[in-house]
Amino acid sequence: MNASSSPALNPLKEGLSNRPLPRPCNVVIFGASGDLTSRKLIPALYNLEADGDLPATTRITGFARRPKTDETFRTELGAALTNFSRSGKQEDIWQDFSPRVHYHQSEFSNGEGYKELAQKLDKFDAENGTAGNRLFYLSVGPSEFEGILGKLAEYGLNKTREGAWARVIVEKPFGHDRSTAHALNEKVSHVFAEQDTYRIDHYLGKETAQNIMVLRFANSIFEPLWNHRYIDHIQITAAEPMGVEARGPYYESSGALRDMCQNHLTQILCLVAMEPPTDLSADSVRDEKLKVVRALRKYTPSEVAQNVVRAQYTAGAISGKEVLGYRAEDRVSPQSQTETYVAFRAFVDNWRWDGVPFYVRVGKRMPKHGTEIAIYFKDTPGVLFNAQQAGLGPNVLVIRIQPDEGISLRIQSKRPGSQLAIEPVKMDFHYKTSFGKPSPEAYERLLLDAMSGDATLFARRDEVDAAWTFIDCIEDAWHKNPVPPAMAEYPAGSWGPKEADDLLAKDGRSWRRL
Amino acid sequence: MAFDPSSLGLPVELSQISRTLNSLWDGPEQRTRACLLNLVVFSQGAENLAANTELISKFVRNHACRAILLGNSPLAKAQKASAWIQAHCHMTKAGAQEICSEQITLLAEGLSQNTVANMIMANLDYDLPLNLWWQGDLPENTDSPLWQRVDKLIIDSLDWHNPADNLLRLSQIRAHYGTRLTLADLNWTRTLSLRQAVALSFDLPALQRDLASIDRLEIYHAPDAKLTALLLTGWFAAQLSWQRAAGNGSALHFVSPTGAKIACVFVETHGEAISAVTLGSESSRLSLQREKGSPLLTATATSSEGSTVAHFPGGSGDSISLLNEEMMPGTQHKVYLKALKTLGTLLS
Numbered sequence: 001m002n003a004s005s006s007p008a009l010n011p012l013k014e015g016l017s018n019r020p021l022p023r024p025c026n027v028v029i030f031g032a033s034g035d036l037t038s039r040k041l042i043p044a045l046y047n048l049e050a051d052g053d054l055p056a057t058t059r060i061t062g063f064a065r066r067p068k069t070d071e072t073f074r075t076e077l078g079a080a081l082t083n084f085s086r087s088g089k090q091e092d093i094w095q096d097f098s099p100r101v102h103y104h105q106s107e108f109s110n111g112e113g114y115k116e117l118a119q120k121l122d123k124f125d126a127e128n129g130t131a132g133n134r135l136f137y138l139s140v141g142p143s144e145f146e147g148i149l150g151k152l153a154e155y156g157l158n159k160t161r162e163g164a165w166a167r168v169i170v171e172k173p174f175g176h177d178r179s180t181a182h183a184l185n186e187k188v189s190h191v192f193a194e195q196d197t198y199r200i201d202h203y204l205g206k207e208t209a210q211n212i213m214v215l216r217f218a219n220s221i222f223e224p225l226w227n228h229r230y231i232d233h234i235q236i237t238a239a240e241p242m243g244v245e246a247r248g249p250y251y252e253s254s255g256a257l258r259d260m261c262q263n264h265l266t267q268i269l270c271l272v273a274m275e276p277p278t279d280l281s282a283d284s285v286r287d288e289k290l291k292v293v294r295a296l297r298k299y300t301p302s303e304v305a306q307n308v309v310r311a312q313y314t315a316g317a318i319s320g321k322e323v324l325g326y327r328a329e330d331r332v333s334p335q336s337q338t339e340t341y342v343a344f345r346a347f348v349d350n351w352r353w354d355g356v357p358f359y360v361r362v363g364k365r366m367p368k369h370g371t372e373i374a375i376y377f378k379d380t381p382g383v384l385f386n387a388q389q390a391g392l393g394p395n396v397l398v399i400r401i402q403p404d405e406g407i408s409l410r411i412q413s414k415r416p417g418s419q420l421a422i423e424p425v426k427m428d429f430h431y432k433t434s435f436g437k438p439s440p441e442a443y444e445r446l447l448l449d450a451m452s453g454d455a456t457l458f459a460r461r462d463e464v465d466a467a468w469t470f471i472d473c474i475e476d477a478w479h480k481n482p483v484p485p486a487m488a489e490y491p492a493g494s495w496g497p498k499e500a501d502d503l504l505a506k507d508g509r510s511w512r513r514l
Numbered sequence: 515m516a517f518d519p520s521s522l523g524l525p526v527e528l529s530q531i532s533r534t535l536n537s538l539w540d541g542p543e544q545r546t547r548a549c550l551l552n553l554v555v556f557s558q559g560a561e562n563l564a565a566n567t568e569l570i571s572k573f574v575r576n577h578a579c580r581a582i583l584l585g586n587s588p589l590a591k592a593q594k595a596s597a598w599i600q601a602h603c604h605m606t607k608a609g610a611q612e613i614c615s616e617q618i619t620l621l622a623e624g625l626s627q628n629t630v631a632n633m634i635m636a637n638l639d640y641d642l643p644l645n646l647w648w649q650g651d652l653p654e655n656t657d658s659p660l661w662q663r664v665d666k667l668i669i670d671s672l673d674w675h676n677p678a679d680n681l682l683r684l685s686q687i688r689a690h691y692g693t694r695l696t697l698a699d700l701n702w703t704r705t706l707s708l709r710q711a712v713a714l715s716f717d718l719p720a721l722q723r724d725l726a727s728i729d730r731l732e733i734y735h736a737p738d739a740k741l742t743a744l745l746l747t748g749w750f751a752a753q754l755s756w757q758r759a760a761g762n763g764s765a766l767h768f769v770s771p772t773g774a775k776i777a778c779v780f781v782e783t784h785g786e787a788i789s790a791v792t793l794g795s796e797s798s799r800l801s802l803q804r805e806k807g808s809p810l811l812t813a814t815a816t817s818s819e820g821s822t823v824a825h826f827p828g829g830s831g832d833s834i835s836l837l838n839e840e841m842m843p844g845t846q847h848k849v850y851l852k853a854l855k856t857l858g859t860l861l862s
Contacts, residue, residue, distance in 0.1 A: 010722055011753045012713035015849035023714070024825050056809045057825045131824045163718050163822075433546045433613060435578060438606040 022451035024055035025133035025165075026121045030108065030148055031140035032062025032073070036171070038080035040202075041137065042101070044443035047087055049097045051440075053448055057128035061102045063117065073103035086438055108140070109147050114155040121157070132164035135450055139171055141250075145184060149191040158191045169198045169450055172263050173254060174459070177475065178468035185461050198450045199459040203264040203371075205442030207431055208405040210457070212271040212373075213285075215399070215407065222397075223276075225377065227352045232394060234272060235359045235374040235512050236265055239366035241318045243492070244340070248331035255338040257310070260362040262471045266293060267459065268401070269358055272373055273348045282456040286463060293466035297347040304477035305485040307346075309499045310339035313365040316492030323365065323492045337479075337487060340364040343500035344474070345507075359504060361511065365492035370514045371401040385412070385422055393424055396512070405439055406430040517560040521567050522583075522619040523600025531597055531637055535616055538601050545603060545612040548578030551841075552638045554660075557649040560585040560621050566649075567617065571602045572834045574615035577841050580639040581617040586630055590623035595633060597621075627653075631660035638663075647837075651675055652683040656690065664691070668840060670700040672787070677741055678861045681854070700836040702850050704787050705746050707829030708802065711811045712791065714826065715800050720817035724795040725754065726770060731778040732792040739787035743780050746788060748856035749849070750778075758859050766860060787831055804828050 027045070029037055048054035062073055078098060081089045104120065106113020125132050136152065138145060149168075152158045160166045170188065175181025188197055203209055216223055225231070238260055244251040251259065270289035277284040299307055314325040327334050341363035348358065375397040385392065396410040408428040415421040431439050449457055459467075478484050488497035495511065504510050519525070526534045539547050553573070555566050563585045570581045603614040618637050622630045638644060646660075647668040667687070674680040688697065716722050731750060735743040750756065751768055756776055761767030766778040783789055785806040792801045798817035804810070811826045829835065 010713060010716050010725070011755075012709070012716055012725075012750075014753060016710055016713050052827070052830070055825070055827055128825065131822065432606060433548050433611070435548065435550065 022053070022055055022058075022448055023133050023165075024057040024128060024130045025135050025451055026124050026130055027058065027060045027135045027137065027447075027451075028063055028104075028117065028121070029060065029137045029139055030063045031138070031144070032103065033064040033066050033068075034139055036139045037062060038077055039084045040441070040443045041139065041447070042077045043081055043085040044441050044447055046081055046085055046089075046093070046097055047441065047444050048448060050087055050090065050093050053444075055451075057100075057130055058451075059100045059102065059124045059128060059130065061104050061117070061120065063104045063106060063108075063113075065105070065107055067105050068103050070101070070103050074098045074101055077101065086441055108144050108151070111151060111154065114151045114157065118155050118157055132160040132166075133451075134160060134164075134166040135447075136166070136168045137171075138168060142173060142175070142180075142184065145170070146187050149187055153191045165196065165453065166192070167196045167198060167450055167453075168192045169200050169446075169458075171200055173258060174199055174263070174464050175468060176253070176258065178465060178472050181464055181468050185464070189461075194461055195455070197461070198446075198455060199461075199464060200446055201263050201267050201457075201459055202442040202446065203401065204267055204457040204459075205444075205446040206401055206405065207439040208399055208401045208407075209268060209271060210445075211407075212268075212399060217276050228354045228356045230377055231356055232376045232378045233357045233359060233507075233509060234376065236268055236272075236361070236372075237374070237512065237514060238265060238362040238371040239495075239514060240364055240369050241366055241493075243313070243323060243365050244326070244329050244332065246330070248329050251340075252332055252336060252338050255310075256340055256342045256362050256364070257471060257474060261342060261344075261360065262467050263459070265360055265362060266467045266470070268373060269296075269346070269348075269360065270463075272375075273353055273358070275352070280456070282454060282458075283460075285456050286460045290460070290463050290466060291350075292348055293463060293470060295348045295350045295353075296470045297349050298470060298473045299477070300473075301477035301481045304474050307503070308342065308344040308474050308477075308485070309488055309497060309503055310478065310485070311341040311363075311488035311490050311497040311499070312336070312338070313340050313363075313492045314489050316365065316494065318365060318367075318493050325492065326365075339478075339487065341488075341490060341496050341500070343496060343503055345503060357507065359509075359511070361496060361500060363490075363496055366495060367493055368514060369403060372512075372514065373399040373401070374512045375399075376509075385420075392422060398512075404430060405432070406434075518564065519560075519596075519598060519619075519621075521564045522598035523617065524598060526597050526599050528595055528597050528620075528633065531599060531618055535599055535618075538599075538614075538616070543612070545601075545614050547601075548613050548615060549580050549639050549642060550577065551579045551642050552582065552644045553577075553579045553647065554582045554584065554634055554638075554644065555647045555649065556584050556586065558585075559587050562649065563619055563621070567600075567619065569834055569837070570615075570617055573837055574602045575604050576838050578613065578615050580637075580642070581615065582634055582637055583617065583619045584630065584634060585619075585621045586625075587621075587623045588625065588627070588630075593624040595620065595622055595625060595629075627655065627658055631658045634660055635663070645841075649673065652680050652687070654683065656683075656687050661687075661691070664695055666696040666698055668698045668700065668837070670836075671745070672701040672704070672739060672741055674741070681858055681861060684854075685858075697847055697850070698840040699745075699850060699854075700833070700840060701742055701745060702853070703836045703839050704742055704831055705749070706839060707811060707827055708746065708788055708791060708804075709749060711802055711813055711826035712793070712800070715802070715813045715815055715824070718815055718817075718822070720819045721798055721800055721815055724798045724817070726772050727774050727795045727797075728754070728770070728793050729774055729776055729796070730792070730794040731776060732781060732790075732794075733778070733788060734781045734783045734785075734790040736785060736787050736789070737782050740780065740782075742787045744860050745853055745857055746791070747778050748853035748860060751856045752852035753849070758856075802826075 158166050175184050270292040273292045274288040277288045312326045326340050327336050343361035346358040377395040398408045400406050406429045408426045410424050412422050413425045415423045488499040490497040566583050598619040600617050601614040603612040605612050643665040644663050645666040646664045733743040755771045756768035759767040759769045768776040790803045801814045803812050809828050811828045813824045815822050
């Protein structure tokens with residue numbers, strides 16, 4: 001059954017479309033032995049169950065190579081749930097939920113495994129009234145995509161009965177550059193239609209990311225100021241204290257720019273910079289985001305040197321413990337030219353953002369964990385208070401994506417007393433205290449949306465393509481240029497290299513302190 | 515039964531409510547007060563205050579609020595106003611800060627409507643929306659400063675003793691306060707899962723083709739839930755543009771825009787408020803059933819193309835679930851108002 005038919009065809013749906021209406025389905029997770037399944041996907045599905053949002057007959061099948069029984073799989077997931085579920089693990093809910101979790105052992109290339117999977121899903125459909133609805137989650141490396149997609153098609157798992165749906169969720173990285181992303185998209189599109197392809201970016205599932213549009217378009221005080229006339233510049237930061245951990249080989253082939261900027265930070269930038277969509281349908285929102293990515297100024301190699309800083313962390317200390325430098329990490333080349341930090345100045349060349357720099361930085365081995373957007377408004381005129389007290393500082397609106405999701409606004413206020421002294425103060429909104437309950441995990445929202453057929457928070461093919469076009473300019477300047485810009489260094493536990501500070505300093509600005 | 519205020523918290527002088535509430539947050543404990551809305555629960559007499567307190571303690575886990583519970587006994591001989599305060603706290607996860615909502619309980623005995631309104635108004639949290647949950651029959655007179663401040667009126671039409679009278683009062687309230695006041699009927703919410711299941715079932719092409727030629731609607735309802743069944747009928751009629759037609763017996767009759775005659779039959783049966791709904795036409799049939807206590811609705815669709823069975827979330831009919839659902843942002847009322855209008859014609 002297609003949940004997307006309009007009220008014009010089905011007037012009984014009028015007024016019911018404002019909320020996700022997930023249909024019972026079979027969820028199949030490829031790569032179910034991986035961390036993502038136990039840390040994110042199963043806790044998300046469990047919390048949906050706990051909140052009553054998961055249709056009661058939904059079954060989850062983990063597809064992976066390692067031999068395992070249903071019971072072993074459930075036991076492992078149950079143990080992980082205690083650590084990774086935002087609501088902990090309630091035994092009664094787990095007792096209801098876990099029997100609906102299954103394990104299917106097979107090599108990804110083994111046709112017999114898919115044949116048996118199809119039989120298993122048909123059996124579940126018959127038992128549970130899941131009507132043939134299927135959601136495939138590819139929690140595997142990109143090198144496995146083609147093989148899995150091919151087998152799904154070969155065994156007819158991508159096609160389902162009339163009125164039912166089969167969808168695929170694809171994890172990042174979605175390609176290595178524009179051409180590989182294009183090739184990957186081609187492969188996916190041969191098996192699943194674009195409307196059934198959900199390219200997940202978990203940043204978009206975070207409450208604060210979703211709230212950016214609400215903040216901008218549901219509050220009359222911000223949108224009139226949201227342009228080059230009132231905004232001086234914007235800073236987007238994603239910092240984490242973690243190093244590459246066990247992901248050295250992956251990170252070596254990726255780097256901070258591909259790992260974070262092509263997807264998460266570009267998506268965030270789009271939400272900040274986009275024009276209001278004509279409506280809230282998935283394509284209207286994604287059309288507007290696409291316009292932003294396309295308007296991102298593409299740099300020549302010499303402009304890359306002027307506007308982009310790349311760096312690697314050297315030995316330093318995190319949380320009072322000494323840590324290795326990047327090149328000394330496990331399975332990382334001692335001559336590595338992979339960046340663990342990148343900072344750049346971007347421009348969205350359209351009417352609204354003319355001349356407003358977007359400073360973006362992302363790095364590993366930073367002193368603390370935090371992702372945020374800071375909107376710096378222009379200074380007040382240099383008369384009255386601004387004339388009397390130098391350096392009052394601008395108003396800054398900060399949208400904290402993680403952790404401690406919320407919004408704060410820095411304003412100037414008179415310090416109590418007989419003197420006229422002005423101090424910046426913060427108006428602070430915290431999700432967890434204002435609403436009295438924790439935000440759902442990003443994967444909860446995204447899985448529910450995929451089951452409900454709402455692709456608003458997923459990247460569309462042309463968005464991915466346009467984002468790679470922007471990123472490729474930088475990557476090419478680094479790796480295909482006979483005289484590439486130098487790789488800067490920063491000690492682990494610092495806020496990045498001096499060159500990144502200089503990038504802002506030459507514009508008379510500085511990075512926000514987190 | 516004697517009134518037992520033990521569950522209502524700390525007794526407090528009316529004039530000291532605000533100060534005493536503030537003192538709750540002065541301690542060194544890791545507690546944060548959260549408040550997004552005012553929820554005033556208006557009930558007759560003192561007997562519902564304990565049950566409403568229990569309900570609020572669950573409600574605040576999803577909706578941080580200042581709850582004001584009022585027990586009103588206007589006919590009491592002696593004039594008296596009593597108040598209690600308490601905080602409902604919960605931790606969002608182990609080791610996290612406690613998040614708390616405040617509850618003020620007021621008992622008004624022998625007091626005028628304006629005095630009661632003043633007691634409530636004086637204790638609202640400022641600049642936050644006011645949700646008034648009016649339990650039981652609606653009042654005849656709603657011309658008070660309190661009503662003028664109400665943003666959302668929550669009712670449960672299933673509690674009405676005389677639905678026709680209450681419907682009239684509701685239309686007067688709507689006429690007086692217009693679109694500023696949002697209406698939330700828990701009885702309407704009670705049908706939400708069913709409406710969603712029906713609506714999604716009609717996405718099946720074979721059933722969708724027959725939507726205009728439905729000729730029979732059967733609703734199986736609990737003996738005390740006839741009004742829920744009628745409201746559901748009002749929804750079908752409003753959404754499918756059925757017009758009431760003369761009829762006889764226990765059935766209601768309608769005519770569709772294509773001229774098809776539709777018979778609506780109501781069957782009393784013990785179980786859920788609505789335990790089953792069947793829609794039929796010459797060539798197809800949709801049956802939705804819910805067993806008592808089951809979390810699922812089972813939809814069986816039969817048409818010339820065969821038979822399919824699907825399950826849908828059944829929702830929960832308890833007060834806290836209904837209230838939580840009603841407080842969800844984005845709840846739409848346009849469809850409800852259309853159904854309500856049709857309900858008016860069915861009751862007349």
